[in-house]
Amino acid sequence: MKIPAALMFCLLLLPGALLAQKNSCVECHGKLEDELKAPVEGLKLDIHQQFGLSCQDCHGGNPAQDDADKAKDKTFKGAPKRAQVPEFCARCHSDSAYIRNFNPRLRVDQLDLYRTSRHGELLKKGDTKVAVCTDCHGVHGIQTAKHPKSATFPWNVPQTCGRCHADVNLMKTYKIPAGQLGDYKQSVHARALFEKKDLSAPACNSCHGNHGAAPPNVKSIAFVCRQCHPSAGELFSKSPHKKAFDEAGFSECDACHGKHKILPPTDAMLGTGEGAVCAQCHEPGSKPFAAAARMKDLLGGFSGEIEANRSLLDLAERKGVEVADPKYRLQEVHTLLVSVRNLTHGLDLADLEQKVGEGKSLLVGVRASAEGALREARLRRTGLIVATICLILFAFAFYLKIRQMRRPRP
Amino acid sequence: MNATLQKIWAFFDERFLVHSLVALAKKKTVPEHKHSFWYYFGGIALFLTALQIATGILLLLYYTPTVDGAHESVQFIMSQVKFGWLIRSVHSWTANIVIGVLFIHMFSTFFMKAYRAPRELTWVTGFFLFVLFLAIGFSGYLLPWNELSYFATRVGTDIAGSLPFVGKALKTFILGGPAVGQATLTRFFWLHIAILPLAAAMLIGIHVLLVQIQGMSTPISLKAKPVKEISFFPDFIYKDVLGWTLILILVGILCVFLPWEVGKKADPFAATPLGIKPEWYFTFMFTTLKLIPSHVFSIEGEKLAILGFMLGGALWLLVPFINRRASRERPSPAFTVAGAVILLYIVVMTILTYTLHGL
Numbered sequence: 001m002k003i004p005a006a007l008m009f010c011l012l013l014l015p016g017a018l019l020a021q022k023n024s025c026v027e028c029h030g031k032l033e034d035e036l037k038a039p040v041e042g043l044k045l046d047i048h049q050q051f052g053l054s055c056q057d058c059h060g061g062n063p064a065q066d067d068a069d070k071a072k073d074k075t076f077k078g079a080p081k082r083a084q085v086p087e088f089c090a091r092c093h094s095d096s097a098y099i100r101n102f103n104p105r106l107r108v109d110q111l112d113l114y115r116t117s118r119h120g121e122l123l124k125k126g127d128t129k130v131a132v133c134t135d136c137h138g139v140h141g142i143q144t145a146k147h148p149k150s151a152t153f154p155w156n157v158p159q160t161c162g163r164c165h166a167d168v169n170l171m172k173t174y175k176i177p178a179g180q181l182g183d184y185k186q187s188v189h190a191r192a193l194f195e196k197k198d199l200s201a202p203a204c205n206s207c208h209g210n211h212g213a214a215p216p217n218v219k220s221i222a223f224v225c226r227q228c229h230p231s232a233g234e235l236f237s238k239s240p241h242k243k244a245f246d247e248a249g250f251s252e253c254d255a256c257h258g259k260h261k262i263l264p265p266t267d268a269m270l271g272t273g274e275g276a277v278c279a280q281c282h283e284p285g286s287k288p289f290a291a292a293a294r295m296k297d298l299l300g301g302f303s304g305e306i307e308a309n310r311s312l313l314d315l316a317e318r319k320g321v322e323v324a325d326p327k328y329r330l331q332e333v334h335t336l337l338v339s340v341r342n343l344t345h346g347l348d349l350a351d352l353e354q355k356v357g358e359g360k361s362l363l364v365g366v367r368a369s370a371e372g373a374l375r376e377a378r379l380r381r382t383g384l385i386v387a388t389i390c391l392i393l394f395a396f397a398f399y400l401k402i403r404q405m406r407r408p409r410p
Numbered sequence: 411m412n413a414t415l416q417k418i419w420a421f422f423d424e425r426f427l428v429h430s431l432v433a434l435a436k437k438k439t440v441p442e443h444k445h446s447f448w449y450y451f452g453g454i455a456l457f458l459t460a461l462q463i464a465t466g467i468l469l470l471l472y473y474t475p476t477v478d479g480a481h482e483s484v485q486f487i488m489s490q491v492k493f494g495w496l497i498r499s500v501h502s503w504t505a506n507i508v509i510g511v512l513f514i515h516m517f518s519t520f521f522m523k524a525y526r527a528p529r530e531l532t533w534v535t536g537f538f539l540f541v542l543f544l545a546i547g548f549s550g551y552l553l554p555w556n557e558l559s560y561f562a563t564r565v566g567t568d569i570a571g572s573l574p575f576v577g578k579a580l581k582t583f584i585l586g587g588p589a590v591g592q593a594t595l596t597r598f599f600w601l602h603i604a605i606l607p608l609a610a611a612m613l614i615g616i617h618v619l620l621v622q623i624q625g626m627s628t629p630i631s632l633k634a635k636p637v638k639e640i641s642f643f644p645d646f647i648y649k650d651v652l653g654w655t656l657i658l659i660l661v662g663i664l665c666v667f668l669p670w671e672v673g674k675k676a677d678p679f680a681a682t683p684l685g686i687k688p689e690w691y692f693t694f695m696f697t698t699l700k701l702i703p704s705h706v707f708s709i710e711g712e713k714l715a716i717l718g719f720m721l722g723g724a725l726w727l728l729v730p731f732i733n734r735r736a737s738r739e740r741p742s743p744a745f746t747v748a749g750a751v752i753l754l755y756i757v758v759m760t761i762l763t764y765t766l767h768g769l
Contacts, residue, residue, distance in 0.1 A: 322669075324489065324672065
């Protein structure tokens with residue numbers, strides 16, 4: 001009778017198995033309301049829950065007990081105070097041996113970094129209004145930064161930081177401005193992140209750091225920008241501006257492009273006209289002033305010619321001529337224009353003139369193709385008119401012949 | 411006729427007995443009545459087919475049937491080859507117009523009951539010709555290997571794949587593998603340029619021969635009075651040529667003002683673009699499959715619709731044998747109403763395809 005014996009054994013194991021799955025925290029808090037019930041609701045979506053962790057792993061206690069007093073045994077820690085939150089989370093998140101069990105690639109230096117951050121420094125001084133782990137990651141219902149609904153997912157980061165940093169009253173106590181979020185939303189970076197959904201576009205943490213968030217100092221701004229714009233940085237370092245900026249104590253990139261409100265760069269920023277950043281420092285009549293005007297002319301002329309050719313090709317395309325090849329070549333010239341715009345950071349006029357010259361010689365071929373395409377369009381229309389007239393005459397002759405045949409034959 | 415032409419005529423007449431063919435054409439008559447306008451669509455379809463063959467042969471001089479070369483070769487034809495744009499545009503436009511003309515030809519034959527005895531086989535060959543032209547259109551659509559054609563083929567073959575019992579095997583057979591790729595392009599190419607046209611040419615031969623043997627049908631409603639007859643040659647042929655000329659003018663205007671576009675090269679790794687649709691002549695079936703509920707009387711809606719189309723097609727093929735009243739030269743209004751309902755359904759579904767959002 002092996003089968004009944006096995007069945008009996010399974011039945012004996014069943015209460016133990018049911019007991020192991022019991023979670024009196026969830027059972028009781030699930031029956032409560034508002035903030036006492038919130039942890040149960042949040043836990044359903046929580047990343048910790050997905051890794052098999054539950055209430056007692058953070059808060060201690062014995063979830064197998066039905067009685068609340070017995071459940072809150074000597075291991076029970078309850079909710080930590082705000083000032084204790086970083087250490088509370090770090091019990092696990094700084095323990096590489098423990099974290100390795102769940103995600104070997106997850107970093108374990110968050111607490112160390114946090115302590116170096118402005119938030120961490122102020123918390124140490126007893127300011128409990130500064131951000132702690134839960135302010136950015138949430139309390140219960142914490143999601144991985146890879147989850148699009150997570151507060152730390154790239155396109156949610158500006159709003160997450162803005163919850164405090166766009167709060168004028170809160171920021172007033174720290175004597176720092178609260179317009180960063182508004183400025184950022186107008187920037188070319190925000191456009192890439194929010195409109196193009198380009199996750200590589202910088203959000204707050206890309207420049208200020210994550211857990212070690214702090215404002216970069218004047219000298220390090222240039223290094224921060226160079227993380228994504230190395231070529232512009234290299235050109236700038238070779239330019240006469242480098243020495244001048246260093247001596248004047250300017251912070252390189254942001255002197256012309258701004259900080260949070262980094263607008264899409266335009267050719268109007270160059271030269272001596274309205275909105276030109278060169279004219280902010282250089283006096284009319286000076287050599288650099290003339291050089292800025294020359295650079296502006298070169299760039300304006302080149303980009304104008306590109307647009308003129310694009311219009312011609314678009315017109316030919318609308319008239320039905322296949323212009324994919326010259327359009328491709330025009331795209332190459334446009335790529336050259338982008339590199340010429342970048343070269344302005346080097347302030348080397350000879351280099352700029354050479355590149356613009358290369359581009360213009362390529363444009364000669366594009367223009368010839370565009371004009372050829374328009375000639376082709378005219379030829380097609382002329383051909384159609386001639387052919388249609390011939391065919392109409394032919395059809396009319398047939399029509400007359402048919403009418404003639406309809407007449408009764410003598 | 412001058413002496414040279416007479417010599418040429420005599421040369422061919424001696425070898426091919428042309429005079430007897432002309433005599434036969436002159437002797438042959440065609441009924442002329444208030445509905446005879448519809449007769450000319452058969453001739454127009456034949457003319458467009460000839461244009462298709464001529465332009466198709468010219469396109470073959472440059473087209474490369476490979477995944478890496480197909481799109482580039484079509485772009486080359488459209489931009490570099492002298493009159494390449496015209497040849498390809500004529501080929502693509504006439505491919506679409508001929509399907510439309512075949513729809514008109516088929517429905518006019520249906521409404522005039524021209525399929526009735528002894529012309530059942532003319533209808534049957536016509537039906538298979540229509541199916542062949544749809545297949546030629548479907549296979550040709552993929553050849554430029556652009557985004558639209560690639561994904562439309564994927565959608566089309568997915569529909570074939572959802573057929574009950576044979577769907578999966580049929581889809582693999584059509585594609586030459588699990589997905590649209592080089593194997594698909596190769597077999598679509600050979601189907602499009604050789605196998606299907608050869609089958610169509612044979613069927614056209616039989617179809618035209620049957621029309622010549624049996625002559626053109628006169629509608630039952632006009633049988634009571636004597637119907638005027640005109641000679642096949644030159645009277646009928648002249649009118650045919652007039653129709654062909656007008657069609658040629660239309661094709662010329664379309665090709666110059668709306669040359670067939672090359673499109674973006676297909677990227678098999680890209681996501682299916684939103685709103686992808688098959689060619690317009692398949693859209694009534696496509697939209698039906700999209701709009702039908704997921705389950706109808708506990709049967710999967712899509713499968714039910716496909717079975718419905720197959721059954722409908724079979725009934726359509728067998729119409730000459732089902733409509734016994736017409737074969738006895740008696741009016742059959744039920745069939746006229748059924749035909750009108752089918753036509754209305756096709757038109758409404760086709761319009762919905764291009765007007766309903768989210769399809």
